[in-house]
Amino acid sequence: MxxxxxxxxxxxxxxxxxxxxxxxxxxxxxxxxxxxxxxxxxxxxxxxxxxxxxxRWPELLTITAFASIVFAAIPYHEAWSDEAQAWQIARTTTLAEMFHSYIRYEGSPGLWHFLLWIMIHLHVTYTGLHWICGLIAITSTAILVYGAPFPRYLKLSIPFTCFLLFQYAIVARSYVLVPPLLFLIAFFWKGGPLKLSALLGVLANVSLHAGLISGALLIIFIWEHRKSIRALKFSRRRFFVSAAILGTLYSVALWTAWPPADLANHIAALHNVPAPYFSRIIAVLILPTGEPYILALPFWIAMVLMLKQRSSLRYLLPLVFLAAFAAVVPSFYWHYGLFVPLLIVVLWITWPQRTSPLPSFELIGRIALVYLIGIQIAWSIYALKWDLENPYSPDLAAAQFLRPYVNNKARILITYIRNADGLGSGASATGILPYFDRNIYLNQAMPFYSWKDGNPSEKEFDDLLPTHPDLVIVETKNAGAIPKIDLNHPKVWELARNGYHLTHRFCGTMPARLSPYLTSCHLIFEPERTRQ
Missing domain, CATH: 1.20.5 (Single alpha-helices involved in coiled-coils or other helix-helix interfaces)
Structure with a gap:
């Protein structure tokens, strides 16, 4: 400014x-x-x-530094299994099959899968996908540093916070689309409804979390312009075109994300989260903002007081929607991180024109923002260092090990061990598949994981194990950095009775905040004759 x-x-x-x-x-x-x-x-x-x-040399330097870090980090990043799941669906199905039969089981609208489908048909590789995500993140940073009304000490440091620099730049998930869309929404917020309706509609098609954010922002926009809308002070044609665009995009999001009847068991599992609902909301708020955790509470108090002083408490609505939803649906660290770009947009839209002298709560709020940026930059450094020095995912290493077996047409089964805290499923094995040109698992019908109720892969594992396949891959997952492998698990004993022994272990751990967060392992079991 x-x-x-x-x-x-x-x-x-x-x-x-x-x-x-x-x-x-x-x-x-x-x-x-x-x-x-x-x-x-x-x-x-x-x-x-x-x-x-x-x-504008500070802005240019910021974008250059951001791009340099992202492009330097991408070659060291091993993709996680959920990055692979969307890629495999887009890679191995037709567009009609993808939208009609498979996306609705993913608990997400279909925009990301559609974009992946386009990239794949333009011959973008799995590795190339991450470079494209990096370019999207760089574009998002350019929108922020050139468009935001923040003072330079804020807008030139915000891009280096952990979620913008790492989770939504280097990791190839649909959430990479959220920051640029939110920043464009903030940029066009005070303009006409046409561009805003298109952006809100596209945002709703990114993910369920983004859809709730979009709906909350729409409610605020309608409330702020209720008199103009009632009197049709907007151009009638533009108003109705905007409504048609938004209604169409919202309908597409609902159609693609609406859960089918045979997803009932997974939906019922959402209600079995042990912690009380209020405790989960607190966790959702503190995980992406507090270090140590206790400092998250004064941070959010400062944000509320700052918005109150701006007479903008209504802008808490999308934050409340996101917290309420993330506390109901089992969510991970990268879901909680959506609070960061959302908070940036809330502050962007409500940023006061007057800069001095700062009112008391405005000053406190800006100090709190500096605190948040500082700890998030520390998280970025930790995540980048971890990704450089440690395997983020076990998928690439396991694929390299398996390649000679696959080339020799080895028969491979997959199964999993679920640990005491409920982590672990056969879905983790999907992370290996993008490195091959076909499905390599005997007991998985499609080259991606099916979330349908009654997925037969475990039953087929039991039926096929007595036929003595060449390899068995057992999936495990646990919190923290140390793999927790229960060699006394009934599944391991079953393999031992059939002559299989653990011969190789490939593990990867994703970081969060300033510590390891989640470890996934591919355990390779081979028959005794192979080991001799």
Missing amino acids: EHSYQEHQSGSNLQSLNPTSDAQLKSDKGFPASPSWQATAISVGSSINDRFIRA
Whole structure:
């Protein structure tokens, strides 16, 4: 904001001094454009570009630094199994099959799968996907640093917070689309409804969490413009076109994400989360903001007081919606992280024009923001360092081990061990499949995991194990960095009775905050004759 007057003046000078239009006018009337006029135009344009670079060099440096970190980190990142699940669905099904039969089991609208389908048909590789996600994140950062009204000490440091720099840049999930869409919504918030309705509709198609955010922002927008809408002070045509766009995009999101009847067991499992609901809401709020946890409470108090001083408490609605939903649906660290770009947008939209002197709660709120940015940058450093020095996922290493077996047409079964805290499923084995050109598992019908009730893969495992396949892969997952492998589990004893022994272990751990968060392992069991 501090350069807005200078930029306005630069724009005015451009219109008044740039002789290109006069030269073009002469040329149109039959007079040749003078080379001196063209040289002057180039000189003026270069001068304006130089002034822009001099005025905005901190923003350019920030984007360059962000891009350098992201592109340096991507080659060291091993994709997690949920990154692979969406890729495999888009890679191995037709567009009609994907939308009609498979996406609705993923608990998500279909925008990300559709974009993956397009990339795959443009011959983008699984590795290339992560570079595209990095480019999306860089674009998001450019929107933030050039468009946000924050002072530079905030907007030039926010991009390096953990979720924007790592989780929504290097990790290839649909959530990489959320920050740029939210930042564009904030940028166009005070404009007409046409662009905003399109952006809100697209946001609703990214994920269920993003859909709730979109709905809450729509409620706020309608409330703020209720008088104009009632009186149709907006252009009638634009208003109805906006409503049609939004209604269509919301309908598509609901249609693709609506759970089918044979997903009932997974939906019922949502109600078996042991912690009380209020405790889960507190956890959702503190996990992405507090370090140590206790400091999350004063941080959120500061945010509420700052919004109250701005007379903008209604903007807490999307934050409340997100917390309420994430506390009901089993969510992970990257879901909780959506609070960060959402909070940025809430503060962006409500940012006061007056900058000094700062009211007391405004000052406290900005100090709290500096605290949040500081701890999140520390989390970014930890996550990047961890991803560089440790396997983030076991999938790539396991695929490299399995390749000679797959080339020799080995018969491979998959199964899993669920630990005491409920973690573990056969879905983790999907992470290996993008590294092969076909499904390599005997007891999995599709080259991705099916969340249908009555998934037959475990029954087929029991039926096929006596036929002595060449390999058995057992999936395990647990909290923390140390793999917890229960060798006394009935599944391990069953394998031992059939002559199989653990020969190789491939594990990977994702970090969160300042500690390891979740460890996933592929355990390779081979028959005794293979070991000799």
